[in-house]
Amino acid sequence: MKPIRLPEPPSPTFGGGVTDIFEVGFSGATVRRAVVIGTGFPGSENQSLGLVRALGLADKHVLYRVTRPRGGINEWLHWLPVSLHKKLDYLIKQIVLLTSRGKKLAPLPSENGGGRVGLLSVLEADANQIVAMARETYEKDGPLLVVASGRDSISIASSIKRVASQNVFVVQIQHPRSNLDRFDLVITPHHDYYPLTPHAQEQVPKFLRRWITPRDPPDRHVVLTVGALHQIDSAALRSAASAWHDEFSPLPKPLLVVNIGGPTRHCRYGADLAKQLITCLLSVLVSCGSVRISFSDRTPEKVSYVITKELGNNPKVYIWDGQDPSMQMGHLAWADAFVVTADSVSLTSEACSTGKPVYVIGAERCTWKLSDFHKSLRERGVVRPFTGSEDISESWSYPPLNDTAEAARKVHEALAARGWRLRP
Structure with missing residues (x-):
């Protein structure tokens, strides 16, 4: 092996x-x-x-x-300064309480409460x-x-x-x-x-x-x-490699880890990108020993549903349920290559800190500074677009982002x- x-x-x-x-x-x-x-x-x-x-x-x-206050109208007020947002939330609650009989006024939230x-x-x-x-x-x-x-x-x-x-x-x-x-x-x-x-x-x-x-x-x-700062370094990866040895060492190689984020204002997508990803993954499966797919908290249900439906029963594919956050460290340590959706600077930066092949899907959908970020990575030779024509068994490397x-x-x-x- x-x-x-x-x-x-x-x-x-x-x-x-x-x-x-x-x-x-x-x-x-x-x-x-x-x-x-x-x-x-x-x-x-x-x-x-x-x-x-x-x-x-x-x-x-x-x-x-x-x-910040959460729920209801507060989701539309996130652009306000925090202190003003809290005071406005307080006033709204007072109005609601005053119109309800038998309710006491809520205390004014302090800067150190709530x-x-x-x-x-x-x-x-x-x-x-x-x-x-x-x-x-x-x-x-x-x-x-x-x-x-x-x-x-x-x-x-x-x-x-x-x-x-x-x-x-x-x-x-x-x-x-x-x-x-x-x-x-x-x-x-x-x-x-x-x-x-x-x-x-x-x-x-x-x-x-x-x-x-x-x-x-x-x-x-x-x-x-x-890119973004993070907690991944050589010491953390070596510790994770040891901690997750029993889980990952038996897996057929090469191991491809797929990290899926979620659409953002400057990188919009939906089930269409999920279908593109599925097509590309099915094309490279022949060169993979195993594939592990993880979703983030931002991944839309329609995206995770399509991917799980199409790939969940494939014997080479394992879809992580996200229950143990530390497993992501195991993925970073044991993967031979990564596929990352272009929406997340953090996920991409973490993968690029390993020096292993990183393929990005959806970068063409990015705009503004997110597009500039991916352009800089490509020019450095740190990432390549994921097209489905890759041979995952053929490795390539670069100086890890540090x-x-x-x-x-x-x-x-x-x-x-x-x-x-x-x-x-």
Whole structure:
């Protein structure tokens, strides 16, 4: 049986994990802990957790979330600032309660209350609370690293930086549109700057350009990546290869893993793409030992239904029910090749971190910056379109995307420039 191929660990950028600048004659503050501010969306939070992991603080962080009211009319109000959305939700509830006899008025939601269902064990992000904690524990525990991701986290993270700049180092992941000096560092994919390119400007009416992100070119606060940050690295893959050995080692090779996301505003599709995928998979089955298909939380039922109906009874195909999230790590470690739908930057970035063949289906349906993302991957030789004519037994490779490790290196450098160091 052909052994599985895992990416080699990157060459050490820092001696023993840290460069000499962090070791010799250092007398500044040491960062030993982190706060992660998320929004409850896995793809977004995974980026922050991946960076924290790469910095060696996986076991030394606290997760906070910025939550919005959900259900009913709230699904139409997600474009409002979070604080305004919560107040409007409160007013709507009061009106409903006042028209119902025997009901008491609901308490006004505080900035630190009202978690989303299923997230009650996670702290609600409160800038004042985090600032107080950073200040009160500074002498004992050193500066606080704050890593935030997602649009709704921007106001919280920037407030923490503004009020407690001497006690915190704030990293904002994903582009915050403007005023980059609100943060110590911004980490964002290169394609987030696609709106500033001449080609993109041709697609946007002039009166709308000032509203399209970003408003300014990247400056010294910005670290540009190819794709999304994540928690996948060589150590994680090797651990997963061992943990899932009994499950995956008996499978006929080569193993093709198919990751299916869901349509987005800039990559629309439905059952038509599912049928195209089925046709292509049936064409390559002869060169596959086995195929494992996984759906995401965003996969429409009509897409999963068509694929399950057509391929569910094929002896070479296994459709994962998603019950054990850690199995996705097993897929990344043991797969010989991947097919990924073009809608997900996260799924594609994770697959490309393995250095194994990655085939993308549906990229021609993508528009705007998502199209630019896939174009950059093709130009790098990292992905190829999935056409159904591939021989999966014929492998090819490329330097694995190493965005998270590179971003972590930039954080080390930025801390050093401030006179701080990071020591887990």
